Amino acid sequence: MSDHREVSVILVYHSGYGHTEAIAKSVAKGVADVEGVSIELIKADDENKDWDKLAAADAIIFGSPTYMGSVSAQFKGFMDESSKVWFAHGWKGKVAAGFTVSASQSGDKLNSLIQMSVFAAQHGMIWIPTGMMPGNNTSEASQEDLNRIGSYLGMMAQANADQGADVAPPATDHRTAVHFGAHVAQSAKRWVAGA
Numbered sequence: 394m395s396d397h398r399e400v401s402v403i404l405v406y407h408s409g410y411g412h413t414e415a416i417a418k419s420v421a422k423g424v425a426d427v428e429g430v431s432i433e434l435i436k437a438d439d440e441n442k443d444w445d446k447l448a449a450a451d452a453i454i455f456g457s458p459t460y461m462g463s464v465s466a467q468f469k470g471f472m473d474e475s476s477k478v479w480f481a482h483g484w485k486g487k488v489a490a491g492f493t494v495s496a497s498q499s500g501d502k503l504n505s506l507i508q509m510s511v512f513a514a515q516h517g518m519i520w521i522p523t524g525m526m527p528g529n530n531t532s533e534a535s536q537e538d539l540n541r542i543g544s545y546l547g548m549m550a551q552a553n554a555d556q557g558a559d560v561a562p563p564a565t566d567h568r569t570a571v572h573f574g575a576h577v578a579q580s581a582k583r584w585v586a587g588a
């Protein structure tokens with residue numbers, strides 16, 4: 394039965410200074426927490442990327458820092474490289490989702506998520522949003538809330554510019570990332586089972 398096979402998720406990310414990589418690991422943990430779902434991380438700028446693995450995946454999660462209000466050049470390089478796959482619509486019907494990390498609370502992170510979601514649409518992929526209510530937006534709310542930045546399209550994390558990846562983004566964003574990874578994994582499972 395197709396609903397008993399393992400669902401495979403690949404997370405493709407770039408990280409210049411480790412913050413996005415740290416969040417990628419938390420997203421991956423959330424994916425791995427879901428029974429019957431496997432996860433593998435691939436660096437977007439790895440020249441020896443295994444495109445066959447991406448072709449075989451049920452879901453691909455994209456992760457990039459926001460640099461100059463945009464995905465990083467390295468991540469955009471991966472997007473452009475994938476045009477070879479696009480020609481054959483090789484990722485059509487796969488589940489997709491994305492996350493980004495930047496220093497400012499906004500920092501124009503939304504633009505990076507819009508880029509990723511448009512990219513997924515060009516590939517004919519099924520975009521999964523955070524599925525989370527916004528946190529930290531009432532008088533009784535706090536920075537400790539899940540989804541403290543209040544993002545819907547994809548997951549956002551914020552890392553203070555003067556702190557290393559060991560402490561930034563803060564634990565609350567890592568919790569949000571785990572939650573997000575699990576949500577994408579569960580969505581992929583439903584999509585595969587219903588296929």
Ligand SMILES: Cc1cc2nc3c(=O)[nH]c(=O)nc-3n(C[C@H](O)[C@H](O)[C@H](O)COP(=O)(O)O)c2cc1C
Pocket residue numbers: 407408409410411412413414458459460461462463494495496497498499500501552554
């Ligand atoms: C070239 C460059 C451009 C940046 N542009 C932005 C930006 O537009 N908005 C923002 O909030 N932070 C910006 N930052 C800060 C990074 O997004 C932030 O340091 C992030 O944590 C880096 O992630 P990484 O360690 O995975 O590379 C920029 C950093 C660099 C190096």
